[in-house]
Amino acid sequence: MSSKSEMIRWSPRVSQQKILLLYEKDAKGIIDEELIDDIAFSFFVRCQDIITVTDASLGRVKCIRCGNLIFHKGKKEEILGCKNCLWETNWGTYLKSYQKKQLHGGGALDVFKNFIVKLPKARTPEEKMILIDQLIHEAHQWTDAKSQGPVFTRPAAVNIIKGKMKEVMLFLDQLSRSKKRKKSHDIWKKKLLTWDNYVKEHEKKEKK
Numbered sequence: 001m002s003s004k005s006e007m008i009r010w011s012p013r014v015s016q017q018k019i020l021l022l023y024e025k026d027a028k029g030i031i032d033e034e035l036i037d038d039i040a041f042s043f044f045v046r047c048q049d050i051i052t053v054t055d056a057s058l059g060r061v062k063c064i065r066c067g068n069l070i071f072h073k074g075k076k077e078e079i080l081g082c083k084n085c086l087w088e089t090n091w092g093t094y095l096k097s098y099q100k101k102q103l104h105g106g107g108a109l110d111v112f113k114n115f116i117v118k119l120p121k122a123r124t125p126e127e128k129m130i131l132i133d134q135l136i137h138e139a140h141q142w143t144d145a146k147s148q149g150p151v152f153t154r155p156a157a158v159n160i161i162k163g164k165m166k167e168v169m170l171f172l173d174q175l176s177r178s179k180k181r182k183k184s185h186d187i188w189k190k191k192l193l194t195w196d197n198y199v200k201e202h203e204k205k206e207k208k
Contacts, residue, residue, distance in 0.1 A: 008064055008089070008097035010053070011045040013162040016171050019136070026129060027178045033125050040128045043135060044119050046160050047112040053098045054105035061094060063087050107140035108156040133181050136161065136172065137188035151198045152191040 022039055025032050052062050061070040061080050068084040076092030098104075105112055115135050122128045139152035158168045169192075177185060 008094060010049045010098060010101060010103060011042070013046065013102065013160055014039060014042050015162050016168075019161060019171075020175065022129075022132075023175050023177060023181070026181065027176045029178070031125050036125050036128050036132070040119055040122075040132055043132065043160055044116060047115050050103055050105045050112045050159055051109070051116070053103040054109055056094065056098075057104060061091075102159045105159070107142050107153065108138055108159065111135065111138040111156050112159070133184050137184040139188065139191045149194070151194045153195050155188070155192065 018035070018039060022032070022035050025035070055062065059072055059074065061072060062068070063070060063082040063085060065087040066082065066085040068082050070080045070082055072078050072080055072091050074091065076090065076095065078091045079088060080091055080094060081088045115131060118131055119128065122131055136157045138156040140154045140156060142151050142153050154165060155169055155172065157172060158165045161168050161171070163171060172185070172188070175185075
């Protein structure tokens with residue numbers, strides 16, 4: 001039985017230093033195709049893993065050897081056995097392999113799926129850079145029936161860039177940008193404000 005958690009590998013988040021270098025070059029008008037491709041691919045495989053983990057949390061585990069689907073009921077001792085290639089582990093081990101690694105898609109799952117669909121179609125460095133920029137400036141969305149519109153709770157960047165949430169938010173705020181990249185950052189800031197506004201409104205209602 002292959003039950004060792006170390007056998008289940010997940011792609012890491014991208015370092016802040018690498019993103020910083022990309023944006024510094026972009027702000028200077030320098031097109032580093034190799035760096036753009038490196039980060040785009042790293043985000044691509046990370047997004048794939050986020051989707052895989054999110055599906056697994058919902059009862060659909062993809063075999064790490066052949067990709068065959070294995071269904072489970074969420075019990076830690078439950079055996080996950082692939083009928084295709086005979087790979088085997090238990091749900092508790094699989095669960096432990098991704099916990100505390102920012103691998104659950106949550107309210108940004110569609111964002112990660114969208115990146116996977118669009119990246120292979122991007123042909124130029126600029127097209128890839130736009131997708132990278134859009135991805136790191138997305139946010140997890142939460143919908144409340146009592147809210148007038150969507151509420152964005154946390155940056156999606158924390159799933160793909162190394163660092164704690166506050167560190168990643170500060171990093172994105174301080175990132176050097178060319179003028180054409182500032183729009184996405186402004187939209188991102190407005191999205192995150194929706195959560196602060198929601199909390200304030202909720203507190204006001206509780207005091208009444």
